[in-house]
Amino acid sequence: MLNNEILNMPKIDLHCHLDGSMTLQSIREILGRDIQPEDVQVSENCQSLAEYLQKFDLPLECIQTTEGLKKAAKDFLIDLQKDNIKYVEARFAPQCSRHQGVNCKKVMEAVLDGLEEAKSQCGIEYQVIACMMSHHDEETNLQMLKECREFLGEGLCAVDLAGDEAGFPRKNFYPLFAEAKKMDYPFTIHAGECGDVNNVIMAAEWGAKRIGHGIAMMEHPEVQKLYRKNHIGVEMCPLSNYQTKALQPGVTYPIREFAKAGVLVTINTDNRLVSNTSIAKEMNFLHEKFGITEEELKQYQLNAVEVAFCDDAVKHELWKMMK
C-alpha cells in the first residue's frame, strides 16, 4: 500500500467520462428512485466491454434534461475533492443528450453552468472535452462540432472520438478530424483500447495531441518512438482496461514500457463510478500489482500537467502545487 502522502497528493485526471463518473447520490436524486451500486458499477469479475457498457444506461437517463446535466456536472466536480483532484478534463458526448428543443449548445451550457457553480465552491479547475461517437453518423458528429465551437476556450478545450473502436474503422473518421482541425479544435482520440496499433499510428498522423488508452502500442517500439518524437500524451486507464478486457488478467500493464521509451504517459480513471475508481486507487493498483514506484507515479502526474489542454497560467499553478 502506498503511503498517504502520495495517495493524497494533488492530482490531475485527464480522461474521465462525465456520465460514467457521476456520483451514485446524484443519480438517485435526479431519477428520484433508489439505485443500487451494482446497477451502475461493474463487479470484480466483469467479463466484457458489453457488460461494462450496460452500466451507462442509468447515468445516460439522468442527463437527458438541462437540469440533470447541470446537477450531474456539479455533483461530479464537488466529489473530486475526495481524491484531491486539482484539475480535471471531463468528457462527454453532447449529442447523446440532444433532443427536440435541446441542441448541443444548450447541453454544453448546462454542463458548464454546473461545473462553474461547483468550482466556485471547491476551487477545482476544469475543462471539458466534447466526444464524437463512433456509432453516430458523420452528419451528427459534424453538427456537434459546429454547435459546440463557440465554447472552445470558454470551458471547452478539445474534442475526442469515443465509442466502439473495434466495430467502426477509425479511418472513416478522417474527414471529421480534418474538419475539427479547420475549426481549430485540439483533439484526443480513443485509440488502441480494443482496436489495433494502426489506430494509434493514424491518430498521430492526423495530429492528435493525445490519445486515450493506447494499449495496442505494447511491444511496438517504433510507434512508441513516434509518440515520443511528436510529444503525444497517452491517457492510460489501468483498472478500466482490465475490466473491459482490453487487457487480460495476468498481462503486465504497459505504462512503464511506454514511459521508458520516453512516451508522456498519464494515469486516469476513465469512469469513476462505473469502474469504482479514483486516481489514488489507480496509483495504488499500479504500485501493488506491478511495482510502479512513487517516483514513477509522480512523474506520470507531472506528465499530465505537460499534456493538459488548459492554458499556461493554470499549468503554472499546477506545477507549483505538485513539485
Ligand SMILES: [Zn+2]
Ligand atoms: Zn474513455
